[in-house]
Amino acid sequence: MTYEDGKLKVVGTRPIRPDGVDKVTGRANFGADHSMPGMLWGRILRSPHAHARITGIDVSKAEALPGVKAVVTGADMAESSGSADAGESAINLRDLSRNVLAHDKVLYDGHAIAAIAATSDKIAREALKLIDVGYEVLPHVMDVDEAMKPDAPLLHDDMFTEGIEPTPETSSNIAKKMVIGFGDVDDGFAKADVIIERTLKTAPVHQGYIEPHACVATISEDGQAVVWCSSQGQFVIRDLCSQLLGMEAADVRVIPAEIGGGFGGKTTVYLEPVALMLSQKSSRPVKMTMTRGEVFRATGPTSASSMDVKIGATRDGRITAASAEFRFQAGAFPGSPVGAACMASFAPYDLENVSITGYDVVTNGPKVAAYRAPGAPQGAYAVETVVDELAEALNMDPVDFRALNGAREGTKAPYGATFKVVGNLECLEATKDHPHYKSNLGPDQGRGVASGFWFNIGGQSAATVAINPDGTVSVVEGNPDIGGSRASMAMMAAEVFGVAVEKVRPMIADTASIAHNDVTGGSRVTFATGMAVVQASEDAVEQLKKRAAKMWDVEVEDVVWQDGAAHTATKDAPLTLADIAAQAGRTGGPITGNASINARGAGPAFTTHICDVEVDRETGAVEILRYTAIQDAGKAIHPSFVEGQMQGGVAQGVGWALNEEYIYSTDGNMENPGFLDYRMPVASDLPMIDTVVIEVPNPSHPFGVRGVGEAPIVPPLAAVANAVYDAVGVRMTELPISPPRLLAAIDAYKAAAE
Amino acid sequence: MAKQHVNTTINGDPVEFLCEPDQTVLDVLRDVLGLTGSKEGCGTGDCGACSVIVDGRLSCGCLMLGAEAEGREITTVEGIAEGDKLHPVQQRILEEGALQCAFCTPGFVVAAKALIDQNPDPTETEARYWLAGNLCRCTGYDKIIRAVMNAAADVRGEAA
Ligand code: FES
Ligand code: FES
Numbered sequence: 073m074t075y076e077d078g079k080l081k082v083v084g085t086r087p088i089r090p091d092g093v094d095k096v097t098g099r100a101n102f103g104a105d106h107s108m109p110g111m112l113w114g115r116i117l118r119s120p121h122a123h124a125r126i127t128g129i130d131v132s133k134a135e136a137l138p139g140v141k142a143v144v145t146g147a148d149m150a151e152s153s154g155s156a157d158a159g160e161s162a163i164n165l166r167d168l169s170r171n172v173l174a175h176d177k178v179l180y181d182g183h184a185i186a187a188i189a190a191t192s193d194k195i196a197r198e199a200l201k202l203i204d205v206g207y208e209v210l211p212h213v214m215d216v217d218e219a220m221k222p223d224a225p226l227l228h229d230d231m232f233t234e235g236i237e238p239t240p241e242t243s244s245n246i247a248k249k250m251v252i253g254f255g256d257v258d259d260g261f262a263k264a265d266v267i268i269e270r271t272l273k274t275a276p277v278h279q280g281y282i283e284p285h286a287c288v289a290t291i292s293e294d295g296q297a298v299v300w301c302s303s304q305g306q307f308v309i310r311d312l313c314s315q316l317l318g319m320e321a322a323d324v325r326v327i328p329a330e331i332g333g334g335f336g337g338k339t340t341v342y343l344e345p346v347a348l349m350l351s352q353k354s355s356r357p358v359k360m361t362m363t364r365g366e367v368f369r370a371t372g373p374t375s376a377s378s379m380d381v382k383i384g385a386t387r388d389g390r391i392t393a394a395s396a397e398f399r400f401q402a403g404a405f406p407g408s409p410v411g412a413a414c415m416a417s418f419a420p421y422d423l424e425n426v427s428i429t430g431y432d433v434v435t436n437g438p439k440v441a442a443y444r445a446p447g448a449p450q451g452a453y454a455v456e457t458v459v460d461e462l463a464e465a466l467n468m469d470p471v472d473f474r475a476l477n478g479a480r481e482g483t484k485a486p487y488g489a490t491f492k493v494v495g496n497l498e499c500l501e502a503t504k505d506h507p508h509y510k511s512n513l514g515p516d517q518g519r520g521v522a523s524g525f526w527f528n529i530g531g532q533s534a535a536t537v538a539i540n541p542d543g544t545v546s547v548v549e550g551n552p553d554i555g556g557s558r559a560s561m562a563m564m565a566a567e568v569f570g571v572a573v574e575k576v577r578p579m580i581a582d583t584a585s586i587a588h589n590d591v592t593g594g595s596r597v598t599f600a601t602g603m604a605v606v607q608a609s610e611d612a613v614e615q616l617k618k619r620a621a622k623m624w625d626v627e628v629e630d631v632v633w634q635d636g637a638a639h640t641a642t643k644d645a646p647l648t649l650a651d652i653a654a655q656a657g658r659t660g661g662p663i664t665g666n667a668s669i670n671a672r673g674a675g676p677a678f679t680t681h682i683c684d685v686e687v688d689r690e691t692g693a694v695e696i697l698r699y700t701a702i703q704d705a706g707k708a709i710h711p712s713f714v715e716g717q718m719q720g721g722v723a724q725g726v727g728w729a730l731n732e733e734y735i736y737s738t739d740g741n742m743e744n745p746g747f748l749d750y751r752m753p754v755a756s757d758l759p760m761i762d763t764v765v766i767e768v769p770n771p772s773h774p775f776g777v778r779g780v781g782e783a784p785i786v787p788p789l790a791a792v793a794n795a796v797y798d799a800v801g802v803r804m805t806e807l808p809i810s811p812p813r814l815l816a817a818i819d820a821y822k823a824a825a826e
Numbered sequence: 827m828a829k830q831h832v833n834t835t836i837n838g839d840p841v842e843f844l845c846e847p848d849q850t851v852l853d854v855l856r857d858v859l860g861l862t863g864s865k866e867g868c869g870t871g872d873c874g875a876c877s878v879i880v881d882g883r884l885s886c887g888c889l890m891l892g893a894e895a896e897g898r899e900i901t902t903v904e905g906i907a908e909g910d911k912l913h914p915v916q917q918r919i920l921e922e923g924a925l926q927c928a929f930c931t932p933g934f935v936v937a938a939k940a941l942i943d944q945n946p947d948p949t950e951t952e953a954r955y956w957l958a959g960n961l962c963r964c965t966g967y968d969k970i971i972r973a974v975m976n977a978a979a980d981v982r983g984e985a986a
Contacts, residue, residue, distance in 0.1 A: 088920045095928035096916035096935055098863015098903035105862040194846065280963045282867040282875055283929040332865070332929025333963050364868040555926040555964065712923030712969070719966030720926060747872035747961060755967040756951075756958040 075567065075775055077707075082566045083775055086712045087573045089559035095330075102330045103286035103302030104361045111288065112141055112189040114343075114350050114360035115196040117203050118370060119178035119185055122214075122436040122740025123225065126176055126185070127206035134188060134202040139195035142353035143203075144346065145186045146173040150318050156311055163340060167405035169316050171439050172345050178207070179227055179404035180436050181741045182369025184342075189350035189358045212436040212740040216378050216401040219245040219435045227404065227434045247406030248432040252414050253395075253486055255425030260393025264384025268462045271380050272454045274789070274807040275733030276373040276401065279443045280724070280752050283332020284367045289347035290357035297324045297348055302331040304338045304552055305591030310583045312341045313348055324348075327582040331552045331592075335724070336442030337372045339591045368745035372441020373734060375400040375408040379454040389468050391477045393425040394418055398451060400432060403439040408432045409447030412527075415487035416786075417451030419525035420474065420496055420678060422483040436740055442593065445526045445782035449725060449789050453807065456522035456790030461803065470521050470794075471509070471680070475500040479525075479678070495704025495768035496523070496678035502764050503680045508700040513798075517686045517697065520794025524679045524786025528779035529594035530671030534587035535604035537565065537612045539663040543650025545569060545612075547578040547605055550589030551597045555720075555781065556713035560598050561605045563709055564775065568609035570636035571649060587668055595779030598709055599770070600671035606774045612665025619659040620647045673772025677783035679703035681722065683791040687799045692815030694730055694796060700762040701787075706770040706778030718784040719761040725788025727753045733808050834895040836861070837905025845892035852876045852887035854895070855902060863903040863932050867961065874960030875929065877936040878902050884940035886959075903932035906939055914980035915939050918973035926964035933960050938974045946981050948974075 075083070094100040131143045149172070152165035169175075174183050186203050190196035211225040218224055224245055232239050235249040261267060287301035297319065303309045306326040314324045331338060343360040350358040362371070378399040385391045396417065400408035410430035418426055463473035478500055483491045503509055503521060513519060538546045547565050551557060558578040566573040589601065613633050620638030621628040624647070630640050637646035656663050684698040701718045708714040731751045735743045744750045769776025793804045802817045829844040836859070845854050852869075855861040855878075867873035869888045876887035879901040887902075906913045915938045918924070925931045934957065941948060941956045948956065953974050954967070962970060 086923065089923070089925075092920040092925070093912070093916075095925055095931050096903075096912065096919050097907055098861075098932045100928060101862070102865065102929060104866065105856075107857075107860075194848075281927070281929075282873055282961055282963050283865070283927070284867070330929075331927060332867075333927040335963070361866075364870065364873075556923065710923070713926070716923055716926055716965055716969060719968045720964045721966075723966035724963065746870055747868050748870065752961060752963065753967075754958040754961060755954040755971060758954075758967055760971070761966050761968045 080567060082563045082573050083709050084711065086710060087559065087563065089556050090562055090578055091553065091558050100330045102283055102332050106288050106300040106329060107359065108288060108290065108357040111357045111359050112191060112354055113193040113196045114187055114189045114347055114358045115200055116184045116346065117186045117200045118366065119174065119181060119183040121178055121207055121209050122181050123210040123212035124178050124207040125210060126174060126178060127208050129186060130204040131186060133204065134199040137195065137199045137202060139191040140188060140199045141191065141356060142189040142350045143186060144349045144353060146175040148349055149173055149316065152316055156315055163312065165315055168312065171405060172316065172341065180438050182366065182438060184370060187346045187350055189354050214435055214437060214736055214740060216376055216399050216433050216435060219433050220399065220431065227436065245434045246431055247402060247434055250411055250414060250430045253427035257393040257395050257425045257427045260425030261384045263386065263392045265387040266462060266465045267382060267384040268458050268465065269382040270458050270805060272457060272805045274377045274450050274453060276376045276437060277728050277732040278368055278373045278750065279335040279337035281333030281335060281337060284362040284364060285343055285371060286361040287344050287347050288357055288359045289344060289351050291348060291351045293355065295319065295323055299324065299326045299344055299348065300329055301326065301344055302329040302338065304331065304334040304593055305589065306583050307550065307588050308339060308591050309341055309344055313345050316345045317348060325582055325584045328552050328580055331554055334554055335444045336446060336593060339442055339593055342371055364747065365745040368750060369742050370438050373438060374443035374446065375402065375440050375450065377450040379450065381454040381458045383458050383462055385462055385466060387466065389466050389473055389476050391421060391423060394423055395427045396454065398430045400430065400447065401435045401437065402432050403435060403437040405439045406432050406434060408440055409442065413447030413451035416448040416525050416527065417455045418486045420479050420523040421477050422479050423486065426486045428486060444721065444724065444785045448524065448526055448786045449728065452522065452524050452786045453789035453793065456787065457793055457803065460794045471500055471504045474523055491676065493768060493771060494676055494678055495766050498766045498768055499678050499680045499702045499704055502702045502766060503682060506682065506700055506764065508682050508698060508762065513684065516689060516799055517684060518795045518797065518799025520683050520791045520798055522681055522787035522790035522794060524783055526595065526677050526783040526786060528599065528674040528677055529596045530600045530674040531590035531594065531596050532670050533589050533601040533604040534668040535601065535608040536586065537608045537665040539612060539649070539653045539656065541653055541656065543648065543653045545571065545576045547576055548581050548586055549578065549601050549605060550581055550586045551592045551601045552580060554592055555717060556710060557597045559713065560602060560709040564602050564606050565609045568606055568613060569649060570634060595677065595781040596674065599674055599773055599777045599779045602777055603671050603773060604667045604669050607667035607669065608665040611667060612663060615663045615665065616649065616652050619652045619656065619663065622659045623647060623652065623655060675706050675770030675772065675778035677704060677778050677780060679783045679787060681787040681791040683788065683795045685792065685795040685799055687796060689800065689818060692811035692818065694809060694814065696726055696758055698759055700764065701784055702764040702766060703780065703783055704766040704768050704778065705780045706773065707767050707776035708765050709775065709777060711765060714765055714780050715763040717780045718763045721784025722761050722788050723753050723758060725785045726758065726792060729789045729792035729807055729809060731808050731810060830893045832893055832896050834897065835899045837901055847893060849892045850888050851878065851890045851892055851895055854892035855887060861902055861904055865929055865932060874933040874937060877933040877960065879936060879940050884937055903935050906935055913939055914977035915942065915974065918977040918980065922969040922973040924965060924969035924973040930960060930962040934962065934970055938977065942978045942981050946978055948978055950975060
């Protein structure tokens with residue numbers, strides 16, 4: 073079926089989300105809201121050292137405490153090898169098992185060592201203090217550039233850099249090197265009239281979801297397990313738990329709770345396998361929750377980065393060459409998003425010569441996890457800062473400079489793909505035309521712009537649709553709803569059936585109730601799972617047409633489906649969905665539709681942001697005065713939730729730019745593991761965030777959807793930094809632009825000018 | 827130490843419970859009374875997910891001991907709607923799409939109701955500062971602030 077934009081009745085409107093009332097009344101059940109009779113409470117003992125060898129663990133005193141029912145350590149875990157497919161990326165199971173519970177070394181402050189299940193949370197916490205761990209403290213390294221030095225403390229003796237020929241004979245902290253690009257950059261730089269080269273750094277930042285990780289797990293005597301937890305994908309939780317613990321997938325049923333934010337950080341396991349081990353040992357259900365401190369110390373921040381970017385252009389504004397080296401901190405185990413940074417950062421530009429090198433480097437911090445457009449915000453901060461400086465050196469408007477060199481249909485991206493229909497130039501044009509861009513600024517105020525790109529992915533999704541006897545529709549899918557996706561699923565199904573959206577009820581099934589779905593990540597759900605829902609609905613429409621043909625005794629080819637009913641030329645009265653549903657028992661039984669797909673053709677997202685700031689020269693504080701985000705969404709199914717994604721991405725990006733960072737003591741302990749000292753933006757820090765949704769449809773999706781969730785966090789880091797430069801004349805090459813850092817930079821600038 | 831016996835009023839109903847001396851109101855609501863609408867995002871008074879109204883004052887459930895509930899009147903997110911009629915704050919949050927993951931939503935509902943009870947005509951800046959104790963990581967606050975301003979207009983009986 074094709075769906076014409078002008079004729080859509082549901083898609084593009086703003087109904088109240090189907091799960092909304094439960095969420096404003098407190099009924100919705102999140103990860104920590106489930107409990108079971110006879111349940112125990114689990115707690116984890118964590119390393120106080122950034123790097124140490126474990127010389128012994130004595131749990132006997134803890135086990136002897138009345139109320140303690142089980143204690144587990146890394147020694148209780150089977151040895152794991154190989155990797156698990158997590159949809160967006162592969163997960164190394166050996167590393168994962170060592171991250172879940174340390175085996176012989178602790179690699180960061182907060183690394184899990186042992187776990188206890190007891191009859192109350194209080195007893196479990198008491199018992200933690202009775203575990204005796206022997207440590208041989210080792211030197212540690214935090215900074216990515218320090219960690220790359222040949223004499224740096226080594227995290228893994230057996231790590232030899234991948235991606236170098238021949239493989240080095242000495243181990244190092246560099247897990248991997250990658251190089252991408254094309255053309256001849258030396259030749260390109262030789263042709264440039266102006267070259268700008270800068271080194272920039274960013275700090276580790278946390279996804280900052282407000283809901284800490286939580287789960288309840290139970291294993292019965294026959295080895296069948298159930299896990300309730302909030303995650304970005306019940307299937308990845310099931311697969312990782314079963315593989316780590318040597319269980320069969322069908323024996324682990326994961327029931328998805330509502331998820332209180334993830335942003336990439338809930339695509340892996342921390343507590344779930346431990347809760348299962350404790351349940352197995354105690355024969356009781358076990359509930360585990362993390363404190364906020366544990367979330368900060370032991371779950372995925374994203375990489376700190378150190379980046380060199382060089383871009384050259386001719387006097388008339390044409391980029392002749394671009395090169396970069398990205399060094400990303402992976403935390404305790406390999407797997408930083410440096411690959412995506414290499415691939416995404418120059419993607420808004422049409423380049424002839426480009427060369428990008430990336431290094432994935434382990435350090436004594438928590439193992440990084442995906443964070444919204446992983447790797448792209450750091451890379452874009454570096455590239456978009458240099459682009460801004462280059463435009464200024466050429467005396468060009470920064471938007472014009474971007475448009476002149478902008479990626480468009482037919483552009484070959486640095487990662488090798490050739491863009492089909494993309495909305496980059498449309499975003500830049502809308503930026504230039506926006507009243508915000510033309511407005512005036514006062515003293516100490518500045519304006520910055522920056523562009524961003526994200527791939528978006530497709531992947532595996534399954535959906536089923538059931539027609540109920542009264543003509544209502546149940547849609548069953550398998551992706552946790554983090555931002556209103558139930559609404560978009562119901563809306564797309566309603567559009568296909570031609571019924572009101574209230575007639576469609578979406579639900580998110582557990583792992584035993586629907587086939588595999590990749591995680592809610594990669595901005596894939598509205599695109600890929602949406603496509604599965606549309607196809608399952610279309611499948612059901614075909615069944616409905618067959619039943620109508622049977623009821624009328626006509627050929628199915630003579631039946632058309634329109635506005636929620638079957639029509640045929642020889643009958644005046646159509647048969648509505650409800651008419652057909654009521655007769656389903658007589659025409660062949662229940663009516664369902666199914667689709668299982670690996671969605672291809674995800675449409676990349678481009679975006680441009682405009683940010684105005686005012687700098688307080690006395691304190692170094694930066695106020696965001698006005699912000700506009702312009703993004704190509706392909707097609708906004710529910711515009712409020714598209715705008716919401718854009719506004720939320722901006723807020724996170726502003727926090728990253730101005731305040732957020734992991735602060736470590738000289739001993740390698742995190743000094744700010746709480747919201748008071750790790751300061752995320754609050755309502756009084758931000759203005760309204762204006763959005764412009766551009767719709768350049770993705771031809772691969774029935775409604776044109778591209779995916780929107782990740783791209784909006786890509787430009788803000790540079791947009792803010794460029795605005796600060798415009799306000800006070802200093803280029804901030806290190807994030808966050810916290811007041812003391814900015815004040816020091818302003819003072820240095822003043823001193824240099826005098 | 828022995829458990830404490832507490833008599834209090836929650837969402838208009840008399841409630842009696844036993845709690846450990848170090849359990850917070852939030853612990854009691856969630857783990858003793860099964861009222862899991864109030865959330866724990868930090869346990870240290872920094873996120874507002876546990877917001878409750880105690881004797882008319884907005885408070886963090888995680889910063890108050892269960893024993894301190896004795897003789898008080900507590901309103902939680904479960905008690906904001908009247909019967910099947912949502913409070914304007916709840917209705918406007920739904921209409922604006924001012925919730926994504928919605929983990930912060932119970933806290934915002936309670937905090938915004940407390941604001942409007944006290945000041946039915948807040949400026950945008952007043953609303954932003956009042957709600958500065960409630961963290962939302964998903965929305966960028968834009969739609970939440972709009973919803974609260976519209977809800978205040980509803981309470982005043984004005985068309986927003
Ligand atoms: S849980 Fe009480 S303020 Fe965060
Ligand atoms: S909607 Fe997710 S934290 Fe506010």
